[in-house]
Amino acid sequence: MTRLSVNINKIATLRNSRGGDNPNVIKVGLDCERFGAQGITVHPRPDERHIRYQDVYDLKEVVTTEFNIEGNPSERKFIDLVLANRPDQVTLVPDALLAITSNAGWDTIKNRSELTDLIQEFKSASIRVSVFVDADEDMVEGAKICGADRIELYTEPYAAGYFENRQKAVLPFIKAAEKAREIGLGVNAGHDLSLDNLRFLKQSIPWMDEVSIGHALIADALYLGLENTIQMYLRELEL
Numbered sequence: 304m305t306r307l308s309v310n311i312n313k314i315a316t317l318r319n320s321r322g323g324d325n326p327n328v329i330k331v332g333l334d335c336e337r338f339g340a341q342g343i344t345v346h347p348r349p350d351e352r353h354i355r356y357q358d359v360y361d362l363k364e365v366v367t368t369e370f371n372i373e374g375n376p377s378e379r380k381f382i383d384l385v386l387a388n389r390p391d392q393v394t395l396v397p398d399a400l401l402a403i404t405s406n407a408g409w410d411t412i413k414n415r416s417e418l419t420d421l422i423q424e425f426k427s428a429s430i431r432v433s434v435f436v437d438a439d440e441d442m443v444e445g446a447k448i449c450g451a452d453r454i455e456l457y458t459e460p461y462a463a464g465y466f467e468n469r470q471k472a473v474l475p476f477i478k479a480a481e482k483a484r485e486i487g488l489g490v491n492a493g494h495d496l497s498l499d500n501l502r503f504l505k506q507s508i509p510w511m512d513e514v515s516i517g518h519a520l521i522a523d524a525l526y527l528g529l530e531n532t533i534q535m536y537l538r539e540l541e542l
């Protein structure tokens with residue numbers, strides 16, 4: 304079974320644009336769960352332009368499905384936030400400060416020493432650790448050497464190549480996911496997944512543990528409604 308974790312960053316972006324509390328991030332998170340989401344993902348950034356640190360504390364109190372906190376552990380305040388909240392999973396993402404969104408996976412070979420220490424620290428607190436990587440078998444092996452439990456495949460290149468040649472676009476992802484399975488790593492995937500490209504990814508890598516989806520799902524919900532949209536994404540994950 305591949306779980307659907309809904310990334311609610313975009314709800315926070317909308318709320319922050321007016322400075323009030325509409326839409327309410329906590330209510331939307333709970334509604335996502337009520338509508339069938341099997342997890343909630345948040346990706347706080349140091350400038351708190353989307354999810355705020357306080358949102359993470361508030362969500363931790365109420366989320367009953369899998370809680371996944373993503374982010375760059377380069378700042379101690381992110382590490383402390385995760386340790387204070389003890390989510391089910393932390394996903395380490397090497398996002399640059401000024402980047403609009405995440406745009407690459409880790410070089411798990413160059414950053415081996417730093418990642419190994421961090422992963423150890425999170426695992427000592429019983430938090431599962433997933434490492435965001437490009438679809439590159441060497442990076443997958445590197446994640447294993449660092450002690451990760453899972454990888455999250457950065458699927459933007461798959462999504463970008465999907466309409467031109469989906470077989471070609473998915474091939475490196477199948478190879479990376481096969482490598483992960485062979486060496487005992489769980490497989491998550493995320494970034495730019497949508498109702499267009501999700502089913503084919505699932506058919507190509509049926510052993511995926513989890514997909515985290517935000518941007519397209521929230522955009523679809525504007526037209527289709529949140530409950531209906533979540534149900535539609537869940538159906539794409541059924542083989």
Ligand SMILES: CC(=O)[C@@H](O)[C@H](O)COP(=O)(O)O
Binds near residue numbers: 310
């Ligand atoms: C790791 C990843 O690909 C997502 O977390 C992405 O960064 C979504 O975050 P935003 O919606 O804030 O861009």
Ligand SMILES: NCC(=O)COP(=O)(O)O
Binds near residue numbers: 520
């Ligand atoms: N880890 C990926 C994620 O949480 C959502 O990415 P996107 O669907 O907003 O591109």
